[in-house]
Every structure is written in structure tokens, then in C-alpha cells.
Amino acid sequence: MSTTAETTRNGVSTQQLYGTLDAIKADPSIAKFQFRARNRWIDGAHNRSTIQQFYGAGQEDGSRDEAFVIDAGEPAILLGTDTGANPAEFLLHALAACLTTSLVYVAAARKVRLTEVRSTLTGDMDVRGALGLSDEVRNGFTNIRVSFDVKGDATEEKIQEVVARACRRSAVYDMVTNGVPVAVEVASA
Amino acid sequence: MSTTAETTRNGVSTQQLYGTLDAIKADPSIAKFQFRARNRWIDGAHNRSTIQQFYGAGQEDGSRDEAFVIDAGEPAILLGTDTGANPAEFLLHALAACLTTSLVYVAAARKVRLTEVRSTLTGDMDVRGALGLSDEVRNGFTNIRVSFDVKGDATEEKIQEVVARACRRSAVYDMVTNGVPVAVEVASA
Numbered sequence: 001m002s003t004t005a006e007t008t009r010n011g012v013s014t015q016q017l018y019g020t021l022d023a024i025k026a027d028p029s030i031a032k033f034q035f036r037a038r039n040r041w042i043d044g045a046h047n048r049s050t051i052q053q054f055y056g057a058g059q060e061d062g063s064r065d066e067a068f069v070i071d072a073g074e075p076a077i078l079l080g081t082d083t084g085a086n087p088a089e090f091l092l093h094a095l096a097a098c099l100t101t102s103l104v105y106v107a108a109a110r111k112v113r114l115t116e117v118r119s120t121l122t123g124d125m126d127v128r129g130a131l132g133l134s135d136e137v138r139n140g141f142t143n144i145r146v147s148f149d150v151k152g153d154a155t156e157e158k159i160q161e162v163v164a165r166a167c168r169r170s171a172v173y174d175m176v177t178n179g180v181p182v183a184v185e186v187a188s189a
Numbered sequence: 190m191s192t193t194a195e196t197t198r199n200g201v202s203t204q205q206l207y208g209t210l211d212a213i214k215a216d217p218s219i220a221k222f223q224f225r226a227r228n229r230w231i232d233g234a235h236n237r238s239t240i241q242q243f244y245g246a247g248q249e250d251g252s253r254d255e256a257f258v259i260d261a262g263e264p265a266i267l268l269g270t271d272t273g274a275n276p277a278e279f280l281l282h283a284l285a286a287c288l289t290t291s292l293v294y295v296a297a298a299r300k301v302r303l304t305e306v307r308s309t310l311t312g313d314m315d316v317r318g319a320l321g322l323s324d325e326v327r328n329g330f331t332n333i334r335v336s337f338d339v340k341g342d343a344t345e346e347k348i349q350e351v352v353a354r355a356c357r358r359s360a361v362y363d364m365v366t367n368g369v370p371v372a373v374e375v376a377s378a
Contacts, residue, residue: 011233012268020268024322031317035278035330039285041306044200047289049282051274056316057266064264068274072286075253077246079201079209079294085240085257087287087361089224093238094283095371096228097261098276100236102319105268117230123369127245128220130291130360133213140364141224146373163375171319172276175329179368180312182284184335186352 012108030057045073045080078127088141091176092121098172099146106165107152114152121146144176201297219246234262234269267316277330280365281310287361288335295354296341303341310335333365 007015024031033056039049052067074080096119107114123141128134150159196204213220222245228238241256263269285308296303312330317323339348356362
């Protein structure tokens with residue numbers, strides 16, 4: 001087998017993966033990251049986030065030439081004009097994306113070659129909470145269900161194990177299941 | 190003043206807003222919503238969510254002619270090729286978008302005309318958690334800071350009050366601060 005075949009699995013450079021792990025083990029301070037988003041209201045339920053720079057590996061990252069520009073909205077029934085997915089749907093996307101990437105990285109590290117990863121996420125919400133009509137229901141989803149369909153050159157047991165480890169290591173899964181302290185400050189003039 | 194000027198504030202139809210609140214008060218069962226995302230792995234850290242249908246107001250919604258297609262990725266230093274914002278950044282976007290829309294709706298209901306709403310969100314993360322190198326740090330953000338800049342025809346005190354109420358009613362703020370039960374199941378074949 002060629003070196004290239006050995007060092008890339010599931011589109012992940014295992015050489016770079018192990019190199020990153022070794023570098024962090026040698027200097028844990030480079031593991032500190034800060035991610036950011038700037039958001040601007042446009043009109044009604046339409047607002048737009050701009051995401052570009054972040055801090056990581058001991059420095060301000062300048063590798064992204066352009067910002068990611070992401071629009072949010074609401075459907076008509078929630079008083080918007082569908083200018084983008086709504087915020088709760090974006091939370092499902094964040095969770096799906098993080099679990100999937102964790103799964104792909106864990107599989108790469110454990111020598112499992114994947115051929116397909118699909119997932120469907122659903123979240124149930126009683127909008128009386130967010131609309132201020134009831135204090136007896138919560139504002140957000142009462143629960144989220146994630147259904148994965150994973151194919152690859154491994155036993156079903158091994159795939160279950162990789163998915164379980166992906167959940168235990170996913171940043172967004174941690175945040176969505178356990179919560180994060182959020183501090184909000186306002187400047188007005 | 191014309192009727193139009195009276196019924197739209199901050200791009201939100203207050204007529205429709207009050208109509209929605211009255212309809213839900215009359216029949217709380219229509220407040221049950223279900224939002225969904227489907228995700229497909231493409232390669233490495235690149236995956237794509239498709240978001241279209243949802244259930245709400247007693248029926249399957251069919252108002253969106255096209256799906257929202259949202260790509261995720263990771264920057265080079267986290268083993269990706271910047272095919273999209275990363276999942277943690279999408280969580281910041283979801284939070285920013287939800288707080289902003291809540292703020293705009295609350296202001297519309299309280300007769301506050303807004304001229305500008307901007308926010309900057311930052312989240313700190315020690316990636317040793319997500320990379321499986323330490324059980325002493327969490328996988329997700331240790332904390333998130335949201336800094337709002339809000340302008341409109343109201344006193345600073347009133348604007349502070351509107352932002353505080355937006356936080357108390359935001360679906361994503363609730364989920365991110367308090368957490369949500371997530372059930373993951375896997376089918377493999």
C-alpha cells in the first residue's frame with residue numbers, strides 16, 4: 001500500500017491528526033481556542049451572522065480569506081419570510097454537523113473506513129414558551145432525537161462503539177445536553 | 190397615522206403577532222411544533238444539512254418551496270478545508286439569531302421601534318476535551334459571551350428590559366444555557 005493510502009482515511013489526514021495530538025500533549029496551552037460570530041439584524045426575523053476569525057494554537061488565525069455569511073429567518077407561520085433556516089433549526093444543524101465530524105475523526109483514528117453517514121434530527125417544541133404565553137412549558141426543545149445511518153468496513157458493534165465515542169467527544173453534543181453559561185451585555189446609545 | 194404604519198413594526202406584522210397569540214390562547218394544541226434537519230457526510234470535516242419541512246399549527250408545513258442547504262467544515266488547523274463554518278460556530282450563530290429575533294419580536298409587541306441590532310458572540314474552548322486528550326476539560330465552550338449593541342426610539346432602561354425579556358423567551362438561549370435531553374440511535378448495515 002502506498003503512503004498516501006495509509007495517511008488519509010475518511011478524508012482526514014491521520015498523519016496530521018496524530019501530529020496535532022502529539023503537539024497538544026507536548027504543549028497543552030495551544031489547545032485553547034476562541035470561536036466568534038458577529039450578527040446584524042436586517043428586518044423582522046431576518047438577521048445575518050458573519051464568521052471568520054478565531055483564536056487557536058497560540059495565535060489569532062488568519063487562514064480564512066473570506067467570511068462565512070449565514071442568514072437566519074422564520075417561516076410565515078412564525079411571522080417571518082423564510083430568509084433562512086430558523087435559529088432552532090440551526091441548532092439541529094450544529095449538533096448534526098458536530099456529531100458527524102466527531103464520528104468521522106474517531107473512525108479515522110480507529111482505522112474504520114466509512115462509506116456513508118446520514119442522520120435525521122428532530123426537536124419538539126411547544127411555542128407557547130417562546131411566545132410568552134406559558135411558564136409551564138420550556139422555550140426550547142423538550143427533547144432532540146438523532147437517528148444515524150452509518151455504513152463502513154466494520155462490524156455493527158464497532159460502528160455503535162465509534163458513534164458512542166463520537167457523542168462522548170462532540171463539543172456541540174456536550175453543550176446541547178449539558179448547557180453552557182451565557183453572559184449577555186448590552187450597550188445602547 | 191395610516192393602518193399600515195400601525196400594524197408593522199420592526200418588520201413584524203403586529204396584527205399577525207397578536208392574531209397568532211390569540212389563536213394559540215384559544216387552542217393551545219396548535220403550539221406544538223417539530224423542527225428537523227437531515228445531514229449527510231461528504232468527506233472529512235465536510236458535511237451538509239438539508240432543512241425544509243416542519244410540523245406546526247396542527248399540520249405538516251408545506252410552505253417552503255425549497256430546502257435550506259447548509260454546509261459545515263473545519264479550518265485547516267482542525268483538520269478540515271473550510272467547507273463551511275464549524276459546528277461550534279454554528280451554535281453561536283443559532284444563539285445570536287434567536288436572541289436577535291426574540292428581541293425584535295418583543296420590541297414590536299412593546300411598541301419599541303428599533304433602528305439597529307448588532308451582536309458579537311465569543312465562546313472559549315479547550316480542544317483537549319473534544320480531541321479526547323483530557324477528561325478534566327469539557328468538550329464544548331466553557332462559557333459564551335454575548336455583547337449587544339441596540340439602537341431604537343426608547344430609553345436605555347427600556348432597551349435593557351427588552352433584551353432581558355428576549356433572553357427569558359429565546360428558544361436557543363434556553364437550550365444552550367439549560368441543556369436538552371438528546372437521544373441518539375444508530376442503524377448500520
